[in-house]
Amino acid sequence: MKNIVFIFIVLSVLFIDCSKKPSEQLTAENPFFSEFDTPYGVPPFDQIKEEHYVPAFKEGIEQESAEIDAIANSVEVPTFANTIEALEGTGALLRRVSDTFGVLNNSMTNDKMQAIDEEMAPLRSKHNDDIRMNAKLFERIKAVYGQKDNLGLTAEQAMLLDKYYKDFVRGGANLEEDKKSRFREINEDLSLLSIKFGQNVLKETNRFEMVIDNNEDLAGLPEAVVSAAAETAADRGYEGKWVFAIHKPSMIPFLQYSEIRELREKIFKAYINKGNNNDELDNKAILSKIASLRLERANLLGYKTHAHYVLEENMAKVPENVYSLLDQLWKPALEMAKKEAKELQVMIDKEGGNFKLEPWDWWYYTEKLKKAKYDLDEEMLKPYFELNNVREGAFYVANKLYGLQFVERDDIPKYHEDVKVFEVKEEDGSHVGILYTDYYPRESKRGGAWMNSFQKQSRLGGVDVYPIITNNGNFSKPTGDMPALISSEDVGTLFHEFGHALHGLLSDCTYYRLSGTSVPRDFVELPSQIMENWVFEPEVLKAYAKHYETDEVIPQGLIDKLKESGTFNQGFTTVEYLAASYLDMDWHTLENIELQNAEKFEDESMDRIGLIPEIVVRYKSPYFNHIFSGGYSAGYYSYIWAEVLDSDAFQAFKETSLFDRKTATAFRENILARGGTEDPKTLYLRFRGAEPSVEPLLKKRGLM
Numbered sequence: 048m049k050n051i052v053f054i055f056i057v058l059s060v061l062f063i064d065c066s067k068k069p070s071e072q073l074t075a076e077n078p079f080f081s082e083f084d085t086p087y088g089v090p091p092f093d094q095i096k097e098e099h100y101v102p103a104f105k106e107g108i109e110q111e112s113a114e115i116d117a118i119a120n121s122v123e124v125p126t127f128a129n130t131i132e133a134l135e136g137t138g139a140l141l142r143r144v145s146d147t148f149g150v151l152n153n154s155m156t157n158d159k160m161q162a163i164d165e166e167m168a169p170l171r172s173k174h175n176d177d178i179r180m181n182a183k184l185f186e187r188i189k190a191v192y193g194q195k196d197n198l199g200l201t202a203e204q205a206m207l208l209d210k211y212y213k214d215f216v217r218g219g220a221n222l223e224e225d226k227k228s229r230f231r232e233i234n235e236d237l238s239l240l241s242i243k244f245g246q247n248v249l250k251e252t253n254r255f256e257m258v259i260d261n262n263e264d265l266a267g268l269p270e271a272v273v274s275a276a277a278e279t280a281a282d283r284g285y286e287g288k289w290v291f292a293i294h295k296p297s298m299i300p301f302l303q304y305s306e307i308r309e310l311r312e313k314i315f316k317a318y319i320n321k322g323n324n325n326d327e328l329d330n331k332a333i334l335s336k337i338a339s340l341r342l343e344r345a346n347l348l349g350y351k352t353h354a355h356y357v358l359e360e361n362m363a364k365v366p367e368n369v370y371s372l373l374d375q376l377w378k379p380a381l382e383m384a385k386k387e388a389k390e391l392q393v394m395i396d397k398e399g400g401n402f403k404l405e406p407w408d409w410w411y412y413t414e415k416l417k418k419a420k421y422d423l424d425e426e427m428l429k430p431y432f433e434l435n436n437v438r439e440g441a442f443y444v445a446n447k448l449y450g451l452q453f454v455e456r457d458d459i460p461k462y463h464e465d466v467k468v469f470e471v472k473e474e475d476g477s478h479v480g481i482l483y484t485d486y487y488p489r490e491s492k493r494g495g496a497w498m499n500s501f502q503k504q505s506r507l508g509g510v511d512v513y514p515i516i517t518n519n520g521n522f523s524k525p526t527g528d529m530p531a532l533i534s535s536e537d538v539g540t541l542f543h544e545f546g547h548a549l550h551g552l553l554s555d556c557t558y559y560r561l562s563g564t565s566v567p568r569d570f571v572e573l574p575s576q577i578m579e580n581w582v583f584e585p586e587v588l589k590a591y592a593k594h595y596e597t598d599e600v601i602p603q604g605l606i607d608k609l610k611e612s613g614t615f616n617q618g619f620t621t622v623e624y625l626a627a628s629y630l631d632m633d634w635h636t637l638e639n640i641e642l643q644n645a646e647k648f649e650d651e652s653m654d655r656i657g658l659i660p661e662i663v664v665r666y667k668s669p670y671f672n673h674i675f676s677g678g679y680s681a682g683y684y685s686y687i688w689a690e691v692l693d694s695d696a697f698q699a700f701k702e703t704s705l706f707d708r709k710t711a712t713a714f715r716e717n718i719l720a721r722g723g724t725e726d727p728k729t730l731y732l733r734f735r736g737a738e739p740s741v742e743p744l745l746k747k748r749g750l751m
């Protein structure tokens with residue numbers, strides 16, 4: 048399961064001071080109207096009410112507009128300080144409310160929050176366009192940009208200037224007036240459509256339930272899976288029955304273990320038909336409209352396609368480079384997946400199954416095959432993967448690499464009882480930042496796993512703003528007497544998101560706009576994915592993989608089996624993922640603005656690459672949140688792009704030692720601390736001393 052990092056594409060608006068203070072009365076009533084008076088400035092969740100958001104958004108927009116006008120109308124000669132740095136200092140209130148709202152609307156949403164999101168989207172979109180299309184402001188930025196080489200700027204400052212200039216150009220600053228108004232319309236429509244898309248996916252995920260009312264239909268399911276289903280049933284008012292849902296912690300174990308083929312088919316089909324049921328939650332028309340509007344916007348700016356527009360800012364630069372990497376991996380991966388399918392079919396035939404392998408059989412027979420081949424079963428591992436221990440394992444790695452300490456704090460406000468809060472400290476005890484972890488699924492939370500921030504690190508004018516980071520997941524939660532025992536895949540996901548968190552926490556930048564995870568999309572997965580390399584290293588497992596009842600460390604035998612089975616099912620995993628990357632690229636290299644038939648388009652796209660019918664693309668278009676509701680359009684390929692980097696980067700540890708401090712320090716100083724302050728390629732070369740090679744990735748996935 049891959050993960051999302053939310054990087055808000057809203058125009059930079061961090062803060063230092065606001066030029067206009069709201070009235071006394073507003074301040075008293077609305078917590079957003081003053082700086083948060085809490086430990087480390089975290090949001091005062093107990094004081095924030097839903098009715099505070101809209102007035103705070105509106106006032107925030109008004110304040111920032113006034114600040115922007117002051118910069119734009121200045122009579123002083125434009126300089127880096129009075130224009131670019133000044134822009135970095137605008138929008139304190141707006142950032143405070145939008146960062147808080149952004150985190151909570153993903154993790155704890157409800158009808159009211161969703162309505163606020165929809166109400167605010169056009170206003171926020173207009174506000175961003177107002178800034179970028181402010182002609183006077185752009186003139187000033189252009190004037191500074193024109194003297195770029197003579198200003199004696201640091202590398203970080205030069206990058207910031209570049210970023211502002213490009214952002215304005217890409218945001219329509221150079222367009223003629225009539226095109227500007229169409230550009231605005233498109234942005235407004237897109238902001239609403241993507242919200243709608245995400246809301247539909249969430250509603251679809253919550254809507255389906257498979258109620259089981261007899262024991263026979265539970266055949267093959269492990270006890271823990273059955274008791275979790277009983278608890279879900281009780282929660283939903285089906286006392287004495289069992290309920291399975293299509294969020295992954297519920298569905299995947301069912302697909303892995305259920306002997307009832309028709310039920311596997313039923314739940315799987317419900318999953319892959321999300322947003323495709325021709326009713327009020329259907330996403331096909333919405334996504335087709337999104338793709339078409341994105342293309343129109345790219346064309347307005349002079350780009351051939353939306354992918355060209357997006358990729359210009361990424362390491363990949365042009366679609367051809369993305370397709371070239373995908374093609375390089377696709378052939379060996381598909382061959383391997385075909386072999387895997389054959390092996391599974393042999394198993395079915397041996398059992399006298401007398402049917403052809405279908406996608407809803409894949410998990411079940413893979414699990415059986417793994418057991419037969421390696422005597423390894425997900426349920427054998429789970430007792431060693433208790434959620435709190437796994438998190439401690441991630442902390443352990445960060446401690447060994449960077450000396451970081453994580454101290455749980457009960458005196459810091461949190462937004463939900465399932466959330467834990469940690470203060471992160473350096474080896475010498477100095478403050479680094481705050482980390483919230485929020486791992487259990489609930490109906491108010493979107494699917495998947497992601498990192499987000501309540502506050503990003505910056506040091507504008509020498510004032511330290513410390514990062515406040517969140518990690519979110521949808522992992523199994525405790526049931527009855529059982530603690531939360533998670534799958535090996537989720538262990539990887541937890542480490543992955545924790546890697547993003549480190550990128551946010553260890554940021555050491557001056558400007559908000561360049562700090563932490565504000566890097567190209569195909570670079571942002573390097574800090575996250577590199578963490579996954581430590582997950583199953585024996586030395587690390589010994590530190591965290593302890594039996595939840597006996598505290599016994601995971602036996603060496605099991606570790607060996609895990610290692611042996613490392614490339615097991617990698618054909619499937621790679622193909623499922625690459626197919627989604629192709630689908631994303633195909634949608635966004637569209638050159639025809641006419642609305643597409645989403646189903647037909649997807650079928651043709653998958654036919655073109657020769658996806659086998661036993662495997663379904665990881666995300667079908669109607670629930671492909673990453674690209675239609677998140678920030679990964681023409682960017683889903685980023686995971687594999689960055690995997691080339693992380694596999695190569697991890698070699699540096701393999702060449703020395705797993706926790707080599709010198710290598711770790713180089714990684715921290717050149718990558719984690721630097722955010723987007725320099726070109727990623729430069730940063731990487733400085734860390735590694737050479738360009739990344741694709742070989743370590745191919746080896747890791749067993750593709751060579």
Ligand SMILES: [Zn+2]
Binds near residue numbers: 050543572575
């Ligand atoms: Zn990620």
